[in-house]
Amino acid sequence: MTATGVVVEDTGHGAAEAHAAHVTSTGLSNVKIAMWAFLGSECLLFGALISTYLLYRGKSMVGPYPKDVYDIPYTSVSSFVLLMSSLTMVLALAAIQRGDHRRLRVWLLATALLGSTFIGGQAYEFTTFYREGLSLHRNLFGSSFFVLTGFHGAHVTIGILMLLSLFSLSLRGKLPTSKAETVELVGLYWHFVDVVWIVIFTLIYLVPSK
């Protein structure tokens, strides 16, 4: 659930009265605590999917097995792409914090493009595996692999949607510097999705199957 629909009215420049609602007990912003709590609970979600994969590793009765289909160099490139998208994301955040809206749009677009490249890579990998006989129905490896990486892919796609929304809002002048926190939230979500892929890439692709 990405849209937090918060009503922290932006006091921005010169709004007169400081309502008690905007002064928070910890001085931190509501939406940021909400996002970190949400990311904490997402750890449990991906943890369960990864555990299911680890449980069923080496238990498939029929092929194809991980060794038959995995193309490590290919996947490491797409991991690199996602890693770099974290860099462009954080540069985008730095840009808006400096008030440089043009540079913000450049880096947002770069992040969205890198994310799309990653998703394209995943889609290609899925079709290749599918052609090699691996499917949800084929064996335990097929089920657990596709559901885990599919869930991650869905999260990346939602991230790309949010990045493009930020880009269009910025184009239409609806993303002022005072709204830098919105970009930071999308950034946190994006880095989290990248961090989950770091774990997936190691545990699923690199650690050899029994």
Added chain:
Amino acid sequence: MTEAEVVTHETGHPSEAQYVRVALILAGLTAVEVAVYYISGLKKVLIPILLVLATTKFSMVALWFMHLKFDSRMFRRLFVTGIVVAIIVYLIALSSLHVFS
């Protein structure tokens, strides 16, 4: 990465150069991971190395890119609680399902 000239921006966030340097290190670690995967000599030690590398990359992205190093401890507490609960609970579940033996 030197701790010293970290804070160049008045809101206490690292500078752009800092971000690029962290990204290069992460890229390097990924390359090391893939390289280690192919070195047959390290077969027995492969899994610990991979886990260490993955944890390093994980914490670097979290600390630098997600600003956990610079923001309030509240965020760190929320995130780390989720991670710790997940790791403990799923390790117990997987070990009772005899995945590791």
Added chain:
Amino acid sequence: MAVRRRTGAGRKARRAWLTVVVGLSMLLAACAKNAPQDTLKPASPDTRSIDGLFWLTFWVAVVVFVLVEGLLVFAVIRHRDKGESEEPVQTHGNARLELGWTIAPALVLFLLAFPTVGTIWRLARSRPNPINVTVIGHQFWWEYRYTDLGVVTANELHLPINRNVRLTIKSGDVIHSFWVPRLFGKHDAEPGRVAHINARAERPGVYFGECVEFCGLSHANMRNRAIAQTADDFAAWVAGQRQLPAAPAAGSDADGGFNLFRTKGCSGCHTIEGVSKGMIGPNLTHVFARTSFAGSTLDMNPDNLRRWLSDPPKVKPGSKMPNLGLSESEISQLIAYLETLT
């Protein structure tokens, strides 16, 4: 201020105390006359040690129960507002008390932990030279295969007294749970997994049991019986089970039933040694020697057989055996044939 009626408060407290006493007395009147699946009447060494553990925990619980409930009711009655004007002393806490009622329960539980863990490991240990029986749970009946003795039967597990019997628990479809309360604690029958139960009877008799993990429509009709016999009765039973049933005399009702068995499709699901190889339903080679059938829900007699054969799903909803639409005469012939399978 809320209106306080002194008598109302007293009456309420007494009524609460009365309920607790009534509840407690009901609990103590636990031993109904004939409860064949009563876990409080152990009939094997294992269930006796479980029973011992239960009563130990029970009496500890009773002490805590009387202490806590007594204090609760006493506090409400003794310290109820009798209309005095002054307020009570505003005590905030007492570190020593807190420490006390943290350590004390922990200690009691710690003492309980030793017998518990000890019994867990003792019950899990495999016993010397057992009789091996594979128990397979199917949707809605239990199958037993005496792998060493070459006997296959259903619903009723025969075992000799004072001999270790090692049950290997499996399932052919969903998760069931095999349990004869007076002989052993239950263990789930999980498909794709193998589990073991150590059974041992001390006195001959019929011990009742039931499937105890929800497994579908007729979960309630998936019962079983364990028949403990003396060594020679058991040997006689095994010998009987190993004999092939004699073919029925030509031209008799039984012979008609025999033909119906093969033409109406019964042979496709049921195995009768030397006649058919069907693996879906129970083995019927010596079906009439059993005291119950249809998941041990019906006693073995011609009337129940007739009721079962006329419409099996009505007796056991969801049973895989369909309603074959047999006529009365066909059912009579089939019953005649089944009566020869002793």
Added chain:
Amino acid sequence: MSDVAIPLNGQRGLLHRPAKAAPGLWGWLTTVDHKKIGLLYLGTAFIFFVIGGIEALIIRAQLGGPNGHVVSANTYNQIFTMHGTTMIFLVVMPLSAGFANYVVPLMIGARDVAFPRLNAFGYWTFAVGGLFMYSSFLLGGAPNGGWFGYAPQTVKAYSPGHNIDFWVFGLQILGIASLTGAVNLIVTIINMRAPGMSFLRMPIFVWMTLVAQFLLLFAMPVITVALFLLMFDRLFGANFFEIQAGADPLLWQHLFWIFGHPEVYILILPAMGIVSEVLPVFSRRPLFGYSVMVISGVAIGFMGWGVWAHHMFATGLGPLAKSAFAVSTMLIAVPTGVKIFNWLATLMGGKIRVTTPLLMACGFVGMFTIGGLSGVTHAIVPADTQQTDTYYIVAHFHYVLFGGSIFGLFAGAYYWYPKMFGHMLSDALGKLQFALMLIGFNMTFGPFHILGLQGMPRRIYTYPAHRGWDFWNFVATIGSFIIALSVLVFIINVIRSRKTAAASADPWDARTLEWSISSPPPEFNFAHVPVVTARDDLWHRKYTEDEGGRAVPIQPPPPSNQVYDEFDEETAAGIHLPSPSFFPLLASLGLAVLAYGLIYKAWPVVGLGALWIIGAIYAWALEPATAEVHDEIVQELEPEPVEVAP
């Protein structure tokens, strides 16, 4: 609430947003006021409580005597599954959410929750999820796999109909509602406390709600994954639970119970919080050992994650795992015991006003103790292999869930009813309900202990005669109808309460902030945000302690506006309140459309549902964040007038 809708201040968002809460139905559908949402939660949950109760009566009628045939096997399986699922997901959780939504902001001195529209979305998703699951009765059969739907039994091969699909998607929707509610309440409690309200000055109900919401935050994703795996198995032919493909039948049990056990603490902690508020007020003394109560609540929260496999002692876990989980289950009894002793210490030496909330709270302490004790017997693994899956377990969880949560929630209902509705519930009828419920409850679930020990399995739609079960089953059936009678008495009490005298702001002479404002409170709660100086702040504005430690009213009595929050029309108008919005409701309905589409594999409907949800979320995000901002401020805002809520 002023009836005149003040015109929006000229900031046209993507779509027009009503400025002020409209009266009548439209006001309720678009409300973002935490009090109205709290009442919606409580009302909807009470309706489901009555439905769940009727299901219970059907079960008891079927089992009243041997070979019962009131309902068929299939109907019985649907009824007992829906009774379990309803009572847990549609009654106890929403009742706790309702009280948390209504009372927590008042207790911490806040004007609303952190994310009002997300709060509305949480309620509507809960309501939609409940109705969606109950629509299964009309569309071919309700879920019939038990409230925890063990895997191989609920895969397509053994549960062919759509029954289990409704269960899977219903729980997914309810999961979204709980997760959004958890995030909302966590941020509210952490970040929106009144000045001076440190963590250790918060009421215990707020603490227990916070722990329960963290348990929800981390437990919901686990069952979401389990349900997704089952959905992929049933709809798309995956083989997570296909035994022939090598799947492990224990995967579902582990995933479900890793959620399942924190879930039962989610069900009990709020009720424990309510009891910790009620007992001090009616004993006229502070809660005994406040900090120990907080620590034990947090300890239960953490240890709740280490005990789940005590639901699986009859499976092939192996002696090592069984011993470990036996010990951890015993350990978790310690903090629970500490809480009970602290409640007793609060009562001991108090001046106890025996009113209905107090009796309900004492009922909680009494009955929950019995449930806790029978719970400890389940930690004894060998004994548990005789007790699990029998009516002994059914007795245990009814003593903790009904004897515990329901008694605690009724204590909360009687305690906060004057605050919510502005008039009192009759104490006499309340005590009648308490007596009937206590007697009926013990008559129903006491005998279950006996039936369980006599080997009666749970979830059997019928049982033969000559098992020794007939008498106690009959007693239990009578008891269940007495419980039904007590609930009827409650309904009568509520209906008749319309005509009772108006309640003052502080009818119980209570201790916490929600009693410092009028009953029912104005929409903005506090005209002047309270500055908190002590724990149980309201009590310390009225009483001080003499040298003997006894409480004595402060002499000379302080002016009433220093104790209670009084305000005039002018200050009330100046307070900015979040504006209503109908997009949360819209987004919730989208979830149901998506779920129906997936069940019947009607891909256009799935597409429609997905677009509907995305559209509703975008419209919600792009909605103008504010209503009537005063004119002189409008000019100073930047050129881009419309702000975006993140």
